[in-house]
Amino acid sequence: xxxFTIDNMNLYYGKFHALKDVTLHxxxxxxxxxxxxxxxxKSTLLKSLNRMNDLVEGCKITGDIRLDGTDIYGNMDINVLxxxxxxxxxxxNPFPMSVYDNIAFGPRTHGIKKKSELDxxxxxxxxxxxxxxxxxDRLKKSALxxxxxxxxxxxxxxxxxxxxxxLLMDEATSALDPISTGKIEELCLKLxxxxxxIMVTHxxxxxxxxxxxxxxxxxxEMVEYNTTDAVFSSPQDKRTEEYITGRFG
Amino acid sequence: MADKNTSAVIDDIKPINKVTFxxxxxSYKRKPLSLVMLLLVALAALLSAAALVFIIVYVLVRGxxxxxxxxxxxxxxxxNVSCMPSIINTIVxxxxxxxxxxxxxxxAAIYLAEYAKKGNRxxxxxxxxxxxxxxxxxxxxxxxxxxxxxxxxxxxxxxxAGAFTLAIMVLPxxxxxxxxxxxxxxxxxxxxxxxxxxxxxxxxxxxILPSAMPGILAGVIxxxxxxxxxxxxxxxxxxxxxxxxxxxxxxxRSLAVHMYVLTNEGLHTDQAWGTAVVLLxxxxxxxxxxAFIAKKLGNKKx
Amino acid sequence: MRLKTFRERAxxxxxxxxxxxxxxxxxVICVFLFINGVPAMAEIGFFDFIGxxxxxxxxxxxxxxxxDMIVASVYVTAGAIVIGVPIGILTAVFxxxxxxKPLYKILxxxxxxxxxxxxxxxxxxxxxxVVPFIRDNFGxxxxxxxxxxxxxxxxxxxTIIGVSESAIRAVPESYFEGALALGATKxxxxxxxxxxxxxxxxxxxVVLGIGRALGETMAVVLIAGNQVQIxxxxxxxxxxxxxxIVLEMGYSTxxxxxxxxxxxxVLFVFILLITLSMQAIKSRxxxxx
Numbered sequence: 001x002x003x004f005t006i007d008n009m010n011l012y013y014g015k016f017h018a019l020k021d022v023t024l025h026x027x028x029x030x031x032x033x034x035x036x037x038x039x040x041x042k043s044t045l046l047k048s049l050n051r052m053n054d055l056v057e058g059c060k061i062t063g064d065i066r067l068d069g070t071d072i073y074g075n076m077d078i079n080v081l082x083x084x085x086x087x088x089x090x091x092x093n094p095f096p097m098s099v100y101d102n103i104a105f106g107p108r109t110h111g112i113k114k115k116s117e118l119d120x121x122x123x124x125x126x127x128x129x130x131x132x133x134x135x136x137d138r139l140k141k142s143a144l145x146x147x148x149x150x151x152x153x154x155x156x157x158x159x160x161x162x163x164x165x166x167l168l169m170d171e172a173t174s175a176l177d178p179i180s181t182g183k184i185e186e187l188c189l190k191l192x193x194x195x196x197x198i199m200v201t202h203x204x205x206x207x208x209x210x211x212x213x214x215x216x217x218x219x220x221e222m223v224e225y226n227t228t229d230a231v232f233s234s235p236q237d238k239r240t241e242e243y244i245t246g247r248f249g
Numbered sequence: 250m251a252d253k254n255t256s257a258v259i260d261d262i263k264p265i266n267k268v269t270f271x272x273x274x275x276s277y278k279r280k281p282l283s284l285v286m287l288l289l290v291a292l293a294a295l296l297s298a299a300a301l302v303f304i305i306v307y308v309l310v311r312g313x314x315x316x317x318x319x320x321x322x323x324x325x326x327x328x329n330v331s332c333m334p335s336i337i338n339t340i341v342x343x344x345x346x347x348x349x350x351x352x353x354x355x356x357a358a359i360y361l362a363e364y365a366k367k368g369n370r371x372x373x374x375x376x377x378x379x380x381x382x383x384x385x386x387x388x389x390x391x392x393x394x395x396x397x398x399x400x401x402x403x404x405x406x407x408x409x410a411g412a413f414t415l416a417i418m419v420l421p422x423x424x425x426x427x428x429x430x431x432x433x434x435x436x437x438x439x440x441x442x443x444x445x446x447x448x449x450x451x452x453x454x455x456x457i458l459p460s461a462m463p464g465i466l467a468g469v470i471x472x473x474x475x476x477x478x479x480x481x482x483x484x485x486x487x488x489x490x491x492x493x494x495x496x497x498x499x500x501x502r503s504l505a506v507h508m509y510v511l512t513n514e515g516l517h518t519d520q521a522w523g524t525a526v527v528l529l530x531x532x533x534x535x536x537x538x539x540a541f542i543a544k545k546l547g548n549k550k551x
Numbered sequence: 552m553r554l555k556t557f558r559e560r561a562x563x564x565x566x567x568x569x570x571x572x573x574x575x576x577x578x579v580i581c582v583f584l585f586i587n588g589v590p591a592m593a594e595i596g597f598f599d600f601i602g603x604x605x606x607x608x609x610x611x612x613x614x615x616x617x618x619d620m621i622v623a624s625v626y627v628t629a630g631a632i633v634i635g636v637p638i639g640i641l642t643a644v645f646x647x648x649x650x651x652k653p654l655y656k657i658l659x660x661x662x663x664x665x666x667x668x669x670x671x672x673x674x675x676x677x678x679x680x681v682v683p684f685i686r687d688n689f690g691x692x693x694x695x696x697x698x699x700x701x702x703x704x705x706x707x708x709x710t711i712i713g714v715s716e717s718a719i720r721a722v723p724e725s726y727f728e729g730a731l732a733l734g735a736t737k738x739x740x741x742x743x744x745x746x747x748x749x750x751x752x753x754x755x756x757v758v759l760g761i762g763r764a765l766g767e768t769m770a771v772v773l774i775a776g777n778q779v780q781i782x783x784x785x786x787x788x789x790x791x792x793x794x795x796i797v798l799e800m801g802y803s804t805x806x807x808x809x810x811x812x813x814x815x816x817v818l819f820v821f822i823l824l825i826t827l828s829m830q831a832i833k834s835r836x837x838x839x840x
Contacts, residue, residue: 012259050732053266060264073265077275083734093725096748105743106733155729162733276736283738290649290738293641297712298658300705301665304676311679356569364563365570377830378573384759384826385580385819386766388793392815395800396583417576424573450559478669481768481793485800505671509769512675522679525672536667540660
């Protein structure tokens with residue numbers, strides 16, 4: 001079953017045609033990876049899925065993007081969309097407040113006020129993000145004092161706390177050391193049982209390790225989309241082959 | 250040719266990601282508090298703008314009809330309460346104040362920006378003192394000017410006492426804006442000049458100061474605005490004599506002090522409105538000039 | 552060649568000396584205020600001066616208590632803060648995060664113009680417009696705590712707006728995006744992440760505003776009524792420390808004059824404390840990013 005469907009989507013930044021006629025259907029409870037050289041439009045596409053591109057001036061989108069069959073650019077409440085489609089950014093961006101308040105920010109935003117309920121959500125989210133043991137004694141400490149890897153997992157926990165259906169990860173491990181990266185990859189594999197994960201990565205090994213499906217982008221065009229195994233073992237397009245064998249990128 | 254066509258096509262596109270009014274209302278319906286906050290913020294901005302517009306329009310409406318020829322008569326008497334002498338006095342006072350403050354302000358800024366080493370303790374002290382000066386209220390300057398220049402140096406209520414008092418007052422403004430202007434001069438200019446064998450002094454005088462000039466000028470003009478609008482620091486230093494202050498040790502009244510005296514006496518309200526217009530126009534003219542020059546600098550940089 | 556080196560050295564010395572001017576200025580100001588003001592405090596008695604509630608310099612024997620004026624200065628400043636701070640901060644939020652670009656080009660210079668209006672014009676406007684309005688609608692003489700608070704509240708707006716706006720703009724965009732991505736509305740993202748993150752800058756703006764309100768003279772002297780008393784209601788008049796100096800310096804002599812200078816010293820000490828706390832806030836925010 002497809003969670004997200006993108007049909008005939010085009011995106012322009014001013015005069016620049018950043019995404020060209022993309023059609024892509026992403027299944028539920030799978031990890032879909034977008035790969036490609038920088039500037040190919042993969043992050044832009046990801047940000048269109050929770051409408052973060054709305055913040056970019058001069059960004060124009062055409063086509064049809066649906067979540068569970070509902071047009072996300074139609075009359076869906078944009079804040080509800082972003083609640084359903086969580087996002088983890090390239091650079092960890094914890095708020096300058098305590099660990100607890102970081103996690104509780106989302107639930108509070110969506111109307112949960114009761115302390116006991118919040119406590120429970122905070123613990124559960126941190127557990128789901130596999131960081132509870134590290135942080136349970138520092139809940140009241142500022143999140144800015146954590147290491148980079150911890151901050152990023154905190155951000156994942158923060159995204160999970162609003163109980164999203166889809167998790168968008170925008171090169172979420174690119175700034176992290178291999179150990180933290182490994183922890184987050186493990187986490188993704190566990191999370192896909194409950195969530196649909198769509199990730200952008202510049203790291204082909206990562207895509208190969210954890211994703212179910214892979215889409216390869218080049219210069220705004222979606223060149224190839226297939227199961228990860230197929231893309232990496234028998235690419236249909238010459239450009240895909242050149243990229244994954246490292247001839248450019 | 251092809252490019253032109255594509256741009257035209259792109260302009261014609263109807264994007265789906267435009268956040269429509271309806272979509273916004275859908276969000277606000279779920280989160281009415283957000284709508285309240287938005288309205289509150291907009292209301293505050295409206296109030297701020299309204300305060301300005303109200304004050305200016307009110308002063309102009311009441312003041313412009315009172316801009317009679319008598320108000321600008323060459324000699325002051327208690328019937329025409331002409332503001333002409335005080336306008337001339339203000340100009341002279343401003344020039345003299347700048348003559349004192351600008352060399353010190355620019356010199357200090359050059360030292361801070363070009364000579365002082367980063368993290369130098371003395372530099373920190375100088376900055377702190379400049380900030381302290383900037384925070385001192387004008388009445389305290391007036392008090393100090395009276396104690397020091399008027400009495401201790403025995404200059405009496407005089408042009409010189411007023412100018413020195415104001416010079417200290419605007420010194421931090423000139424220092425800060427000049428230093429900022431100097432810091433925006435790219436290091437490549439300095440390196441280029443040194444590369445040609447020019448010394449530090451020559452580099453500063455020939456290369457850095459000219460490129461920073463618009464920024465310095467904008468700061469100086471800002472200082473002029475403060476001088477022209479100043480009252481409390483002048484009453485007990487420059488005094489409030491009604492004629493033209495023809496010598497350094499003559500007392501006179503600046504335009505702002507003149508307006509204070511008129512207001513305080515309460516006998517010439519109409520003329521006070523007129524004087525308020527003159528003062529506003531002067532100060533706004535000066536500020537606009539400063540902003541214009543600063544903007545030109547910004548454009549040149551960008 | 553040697554001449555050139557000499558010139559370089561000499562000019563460096565000159566620049567150095569000009570840089571010392573601000574230190575010298577602060578030193579001379581402190582010295583002159585204190586040597587002229589402190590003896591009066593000693594003669595009157597420090598606590599009689601600061602804590603005395605009777606200001607009657609022309610009585611025999613004269614009384615020089617400025618307690619009511621200290622309280623009045625605090626009251627007026629508080630009033631200005633109550634009016635100026637919420638409006639100022641909200642306006643700064645609007646300018647930094649909600650204002651459409653074309654409107655910004657008008658609104659921003661407008662708030663700066665507000666700073667350019669000379670205080671005597673504010674005072675005159677207050678006297679001719681605000682004071683009668685209060686007299687007609689709220690009773691009393693019109694010249695009052697309320698009138699001074701309103702006018703000062705407007706006068707500190709540009710300071711609060713300017714400093715707060717740059718503090719708000721300095722907050723990393725990632726906080727805002729992070730909140731939006733969690734489904735928070737734009738307003739919630741701004742008020743719950745950006746504004747708290749800019750709090751030390753906004754605090755600095757408020758402290759700066761306090762300094763301006765406390766030191767303001769010409770506007771207050773025209774509209775506050777100048778009665779030496781602790782006001783019990785908003786429509787009561789009061790006399791601030793600054794007003795006391797301007798009102799009586801012209802005709803005072805002897806101990807009376809010295810007492811006025813001592814009043815200036817008290818004001819100066821208040822301002823120094825504010826400047827110090829301002830610098831403390833600044834260095835703290837620099838340390839904590």
